[in-house]
Structure formats: C-alpha cells, structure tokens
C-alpha cells in the first residue's frame with residue numbers, strides 16, 4: 001500500500017452500512033466508542049425493499065438505542081393495521097386460513113417482551129438508522145465510500161477506501177467490522193469462505209403500484225395465494241404502504257418469464273386484471289450459507305458477510321442485528337478498558353450457533369412455498385406455523401457454553417453449538433415456536449413490565465447490571481461493586497420488582513441483556529470471568 005497520501009485513524013471501521021453495519025455503529029455509539037462507517041450506496045432504494053420483518057428482538061435493540069418510536073412512526077403499515085397472514089385462493093378469492101399474531105405483531109402488552117415486532121421495509125429501517133447515526137457525535141457515516149482491500153498487523157488493520165473517482169485513501173483502525181454483506185470484500189480478504197448450499201429453484205420479486213387493488217379478505221401483512229390451477233400462479237403478495245404500492249414473491253419463476261409476464265402474474269395473485277405500474281423486478285434464489293470462520297484477529301464478519309439464509313420466516317436482517325450488537329458491545333468494553341481483548345474470542349462461539357439455527361429454520365420454511373401448498377387449512381397450519389410463530393428462535397436462543405457465560409447451564413432452547421456437527425442446528429430449530437422465559441445463564445433476561453409502566457430493560461445499565469434483591473444483601477452487593485470498580489467494569493444495580501419470578505436470585509446481565517451469571521448471593525457472581533478476565537488476573 002506504499003505511495004498512498006491520506007491516512008486516517010479510527011478505533012473501529014465499519015465496512016458496509018446495511019442493517020448489520022448501521023446496527024454495529026448504533027451499538028458502538030451507545031457505548032461512546034467512535035467509529036467510521038463506509039457505505040457505497042448514497043441513497044437507499046425503496047424499489048428494492050428486501051426484508052420487511054423487524055423482529056421483537058431487533059425492536060428491543062432499537063428501544064435500547066432510543067429509536068424504536070422513530071421506526072414505528074416511519075413504518076408505512078402500523079402494527080394496529082394488521083397482525084395477520086392470510087392464505088387464500090387469490091386476493092379476490094376464498095380465504096383458506098389465517099395466522100394471527102404473526103411475526104410477533106401485537107397491540108397488547110405482553111410480559112415476555114419490551115416491544116412487539118414491526119412490519120417495515122428494509123430501506124425505511126436503514127433510513128431511520130442513518131438518521132439516528134447522524135445525530136451521534138462519535139459516528140462518521142461516509143456514504144459513497146467503499147473498501148477495496150485490507151492488511152492486518154498486531155496493532156491494527158489498514159483498509160484502502162475509495163470514494164467514486166477520487167484517489168483511494170487509507171483508514172487505520174484497531175478493529176474492523178466486515179458488515180459488507182454476501183458480495184463484499186472483507187470475507188475474502190481474511191480468507192474465510194461460505195459453506196453450505198444454494199437452492200436451485202428461481203424466485204421472482206415484483207414491486208408495483210396499483211392504487212385500485214384491494215381485497216375483501218381484510219388487512220394482512222402477507223397474502224399467500226396457494227394451490228393455483230393450471231396456467232395460474234401461486235405466490236405471496238402484500239402492501240408496502242397504504243398508498244397503493246405492493247410487493248410480490250413468485251416462486252418457481254425465472255427472470256425472463258417473470259419480466260415478460262409480470263402483468264399475468266399480478267392478475268393471478270389479484271384474482272383478476274388490475275391497473276398497475278411495475279416499479280422493479282428482482283430475480284433471486286435462496287441460499288443457506290455459513291462462513292467457515294467469523295473472525296480473523298482484529299477483523300470480524302458480521303451479518304450476511306458471515307451467513308445467509310432464505311427470507312421465509314423474516315430472520316435475515318434480524319440475525320445480522322444480533323451479530324452486530326454482540327460484537328460491538330464487546331469491542332466497546334475492550335476499547336474502554338473494562339474487558340481484555342480475550343472477550344472478543346467469544347463472538348464466534350456465541351453467534352455461530354444462532355446463525356446455524358436460523359439457517360436451518362429458514363431452510364425448513366423454504367421447503368414448503370406457495371407453489372406446493374394445497375388449499376387445505378390443516379396442511380397449511382401444520383406446514384407454516386413455525387414460519388410465522390418463531391418466538392423460540394427470536395427470543396429463546398442462549399449463549400450457554402460461551403467462554404464468558406457461567407459454565408454448566410443449559411437453556412430450554414439452546415442453540416449454541418461449538419462442535420462442527422452436521423446435525424445440531426437443524427434439530428434445535430425443530431421447535432422454534434415455543435419460547436419459555438429462562439433465567440439460565442446464557443439466556444436473554446426474562447422480560448417484565450414494572451408497576452409504573454416501564455420495562456425492566458429500561459432499568460439496565462450500559463455495562464453490566466446486577467438484577468435481584470440488591471438492597472437486601474448490602475454488604476455482599478457492596479463487595480461486588482468494589483470488585484467492579486477495581487476492574488473499571490460499569491455495574492448498575494437494579495432491584496428486581498416484587499412480582500418478578502426470579503426476584504430472590506442475583507442475575508448478572510450483560511449489555512446485550514443476556515444473563516452471564518446467576519447465583520443465590522452476589523458472592524457467587526464471577527463478574528471478572530463474565531468480562532473475559534482470566535482467573536487470577
């Protein structure tokens with residue numbers, strides 16, 4: 001890289017400003033760690049909406065960043081408008097069956113989570129996060145910039161960046177987050193590669209305007225048109241907004257046929273001819289891929305650069321956000337000196353199992369698409385329930401077995417797997433529908449609404465939090481606080497509410513709301529180990 005003129009320095013360089021990169025920057029900003037985000041796309045494209053499901057868990061992270069309300073305000077389809085997926089013969093035809101409360105959509109307060117899910121096109125999520133990051137002092141969001149290559153040495157990473165036709169410049173960072181998706185450069189640059197399968201079946205996406213299109217079936221976030229007769233088409237269709245913009249996914253249709261026959265496809269799904277204007281078409285096929293490693297020294301693969309899954313079930317970008325939060329709080333802890341670099345080694349073991357379980361669940365959803373489903377309520381309910389009701393996967397995964405989680409604990413839905421076995425993720429994904437709150441170490445802290453209407457999560461600190469009867473065991477608690485001060489580990493105390501099922505126990509909660517340690521008394525909490533310090537240091 002000799003001969004370059006400009007060299008800039010930053011603690012963290014985020015390569016890629018899709019959902020993973022924007023989320024990583026939001027988490028770093030929450031902890032006050034500076035970063036540069038480079039992203040080639042100056043504008044997001046509303047004609048290519050990609051993900052539409054923002055999960056309960058992602059909404060909880062948005063709440064931590066203070067952006068949940070902004071996303072709901074920007075979402076074209078309010079949760080109150082519909083929480084339903086409808087299966088039908090066509091938009092004009094017979095209703096076959098419904099799934100209510102799909103994708104975590106609800107208007108009722110539920111003790112299990114702090115935020116319901118939200119249907120919202122990915123470009124809107126990205127715009128809201130871009131807006132949020134522009135208001136964060138430590139975040140330098142550079143649109144129109146792309147990474148070309150990188151080199152690593154023991155002290156840092158040097159990345160060559162180009163903005164349009166301007167001469168390339170260098171950014172020197174202590175850590176690089178490769179959030180540049182499936183087609184980025186970071187995965188190749190660190191010598192990692194995807195392992196997995198491609199589904200050979202084609203799919204065809206359409207976005208179109210049809211302000212006069214409506215349905216007697218009532219509001220639904222997705223309509224699955226199934227069991228099409230000869231010369232007709234099955235597929236999914238839904239509103240992007242309430243102003244007449246629609247999306248559709250038609251399985252089994254090649255790009256050439258889809259482009260030439262877009263009007264016929266829309267007619268089949270609508271159940272009759274409808275005036276429309278095609279805004280965009282996107283041919284794609286599903287992929288089930290996980291990288292052979294998620295990290296190389298100071299570089300971490302985050303989101304789709306590490307794993308890719310079919311979109312059915314709506315887990316794609318949500319899993320990417322989970323990665324981003326996991327790695328970003330750990331980098332913040334290391335940068336601020338309250339954790340050793342060893343903490344970063346827990347990123348891959350914690351996230352690999354989640355990625356494998358997500359790929360397995362999405363692959364299972366991808367096996368039974370609209371083109372093979374019969375017009376049979378019982379069959380559809382059996383085949384598709386896990387796609388629309390997957391709280392076990394969204395909230396129930398555990399980091400048990402991680403080097404920084406109390407040893408010996410297992411969770412009811414434990415998707416952490418270190419062994420490179422062909423089976424574990426698939427079998428664990430078998431019951432993604434059931435979420436049983438668990439206070440086992442590794443699990444997400446069971447949520448609870450407090451009498452004043454706030455969420456227990458609103459009372460957690462930015463570092464670690466000790467949740468429990470913290471005022472009743474003062475000397476033991478004070479001792480833990482002293483240990484935290486000695487290590488400069490931020491520790492917040494949160495009194496467990498009287499109605500909390502685990503109110504008599506002490507739960508050490510990490511910045512990402514997962515339980516690191518659980519004990520009957522504060523003396524049993526190994527705060528140092530939870531932050532990655534080796535015993536005796």
Ligand SMILES: Cc1cc2nc3c(=O)[nH]c(=O)nc-3n(C[C@H](O)[C@H](O)[C@H](O)COP(=O)(O)OP(=O)(O)OC[C@H]3O[C@@H](n4cnc5c(N)ncnc54)[C@H](O)[C@@H]3O)c2cc1C
Nearest residue numbers: 016018019020050051146147180181303304311314316317
């Ligand atoms: C057609 C399509 C439909 C989809 N539908 C759904 C859906 O319905 N539901 C769902 O959950 N998921 C869906 N997905 C998947 C979802 O969009 C992804 O899971 C999500 O976008 C991944 O986020 P990411 O940030 O990891 O990667 P990306 O969104 O791919 O973001 C990567 C970013 O890196 C940037 N970049 C690339 N190269 C460089 C470089 N050299 N330097 C710097 N930046 C770079 C890119 O511009 C991009 O912004 C769909 C994907 C596609 C392609």
